[in-house]
Amino acid sequence: MALIPEYRADVPRVERFNFLARFSHWGHTVTFLLCLFTGLVLFLDGVNWLAAIFGGYAGAGLVHRIAAVGMTIVIVIGGVFGFKGVIEWIKDLLRFGKNDIIFVMKFPLEFLGFPVKMPPQTRFNGGEKGNSMLTPTSVMLLVLSGYIMWFPAIFPGGLVRVAYWTHDIAMVLATFMVCMHGYLGSFHPGSGESFWGMWKGTVRADWAQHHHAIWYEEAYGDKDQDKTE
Amino acid sequence: MANLTNLYDVSKCTACRGCQVACKDWNQLPAVIEPFKGNYQTHKDTNGDTFTIVKFMEYEDPVDGVQWNFLKYQCMHCFDPACMKVCPRQAYSKTEWGATFHDPDKCIGCQYCTYACPFEVPKYREREDKITKCTLCVDRVEAGLTPACARTCPTGALTFGPRDELLQVAEERVKFLRVNGFPNATIYGKLELGGLNKLYVLTDTPDKFDLPVNPKVSGNTVFWQDWIQPYFGWLIPLALAGSATSFITTRILANKHGAHGEGGHE
Structure with missing residues (x-):
């Protein structure tokens, strides 16, 4: 079995993520992973080999800061130029309802590979909605607490002390979600086309209809009536 | 090995700041010039190149008029130091005689210790991207000498020796002060934070000397x-x-x- 389903250009495809969404996504991927591995140098004690990859502890600290600034830039670009998309994203998250709860309840079985019948989902399914809420919140906390830790002298001491544990909690939560997201968005067989949705921007129409029936109907239903079963 | 510590008796201190100069001299610390702030204190706080300062606290007594309180201020060398706990690089260690030692070679300048310390003593030295603080003259003491500050003190306000002996001296001194015009005289450092490896004889309550009355590591x-x-x-x-x-x-x-x-x- 292939790790990721083959990209099929010969079947009807629909757009899932526009360029800006993909730019933000992969921009965060690169900067987050750089920040993560340079940050783990301090979070885990005694990983000198990890620090050595970045040229020692000072080097890791420098890479951490550069990547953090990069991440800030990605957030600003995504937030300013993709403002409309962010609003649509948030609107979809606010549709969290009964179908999403059923999805999340049944998901552990799906996660392990048991065949499960899921209720129709909007653009983002229950699990994706959870990820979309938790991860960006954690990243915002990471950025804010990070700048406080970087320039502690200009903030009140009490805030700096709060920033330390906030940074750690947000890092662990975000990394937990990123691990799950990375796996579910690629090698999990049930995820299917979702990788291509973020890599090339389009997904197979039949996949979209199966996995995100409500979204598909709302976004493409009228135009693609003939393709529905 | 018994704890070796400094006893600082404010009732004998004339605020000559010889200790401050001796500290700079021995530790080869460059001068840090701060603007005049309305009193005789040289620096607002300890800094990356100033391990110890003498604080000047002015207050107006209704009977005696304007009074001065002096306090030599530096790292307290806590028995259970918070700086050591938070340091992600294990740059801090306790010597067997009680000094909290900071190894600049391991320090990465993250400043976690600065904000963990109940006294905010470890200070960031920007030119080296490292933290610095009083070493209790580890190098001198281990060579059989007394710390530079204690050696230079002309009035005997600063002494150095085994902690239990100095504690007895301090207790005697506090008893004496209490019946000789300082009813609030007290020892600082005996029990605070589970014990400090710096002892103070204060002529008044700690808050009059800009010291936290009940220092605590932040929740x-x-x-x-x-x-x-x-x-x-x-x-x-x-x-x-x-x-x-x-x-x-x-x-x-x-x-x-x-x-x-x-x-x-x-």
């Missing part, structure tokens, strides 16, 4: 170090293990139940 620091750091991080390997399990079980079950459709599961 934020305790929460961070005792709960988040040791336990919370396990969520990450849990996610990795879960993904690995799913990677295997999905493929086993796919063979059993028939593969997912091409576009995903059907």
Whole structure:
């Protein structure tokens, strides 16, 4: 079995993520992973080999800061130029309802590979909605607490002390979600086309209809009536 | 080995600041010139190149008029130092005679210690991107000498020796002061934070000397170090293990139940 389903250009495809969404996504991927591995140098004690990859502890600290600034830039670009998309994203998250709860309840079985019948989902399914809420919140906390830790002298001491544990909690939560997201968005067989949705921007129409029936109907239903079963 | 410590008796201090100069001299610290701030104190606080300062606290007594309180201020060399607890590079260590030693070679300048310290003593030295603080003259003491500050003190306000002996001296002195015009005289450093390896004889309550009356390690620091750091991080390997399990079980079950459709599961 292939790790990721083959990209099929010969079947009807629909757009899932526009360029800006993909730019933000992969921009965060690169900067987050750089920040993560340079940050783990301090979070885990005694990983000198990890620090050595970045040229020692000072080097890791420098890479951490550069990547953090990069991440800030990605957030600003995504937030300013993709403002409309962010609003649509948030609107979809606010549709969290009964179908999403059923999805999340049944998901552990799906996660392990048991065949499960899921209720129709909007653009983002229950699990994706959870990820979309938790991860960006954690990243915002990471950025804010990070700048406080970087320039502690200009903030009140009490805030700096709060920033330390906030940074750690947000890092662990975000990394937990990123691990799950990375796996579910690629090698999990049930995820299917979702990788291509973020890599090339389009997904197979039949996949979209199966996995995100409500979204598909709302976004493409009228135009693609003939393709529905 | 018994703890070796400094006893600083404010009732004998004339605020000559010889200790400050001797400290700069021995530790080869460059001068840090700060603008005049309306009193005789040289520096607002200790800094990256100033390990000890003499604080000048002015207050107006209704009977005696304007009074001065002096206080030599530096690292307190706590028995259970918070700086050592939070340091991610183990740059801090306790010598067997009680000094809290900071190794600049291990320091990465993260400043966690500055904010963990109840006295905010460890200071950032920007030109080196490192933290510095009083060493209790580890190098001198281990060579059989007394710390530079104690050696230079002309009035005997600063003495150096075994902590238990100095504690007795301090207790005698406090008794004497209490019946000789300083009813609030007290010892500082005996019990604070479980004991400090710096002892003070104060002529008044600690708050009159700009010292925290009941110093405490912030709850934020305790929460961070005792709960988040040791336990919370396990969520990450849990996610990795879960993904690995799913990677295997999905493929086993796919063979059993028939593969997912091409576009995903059907």
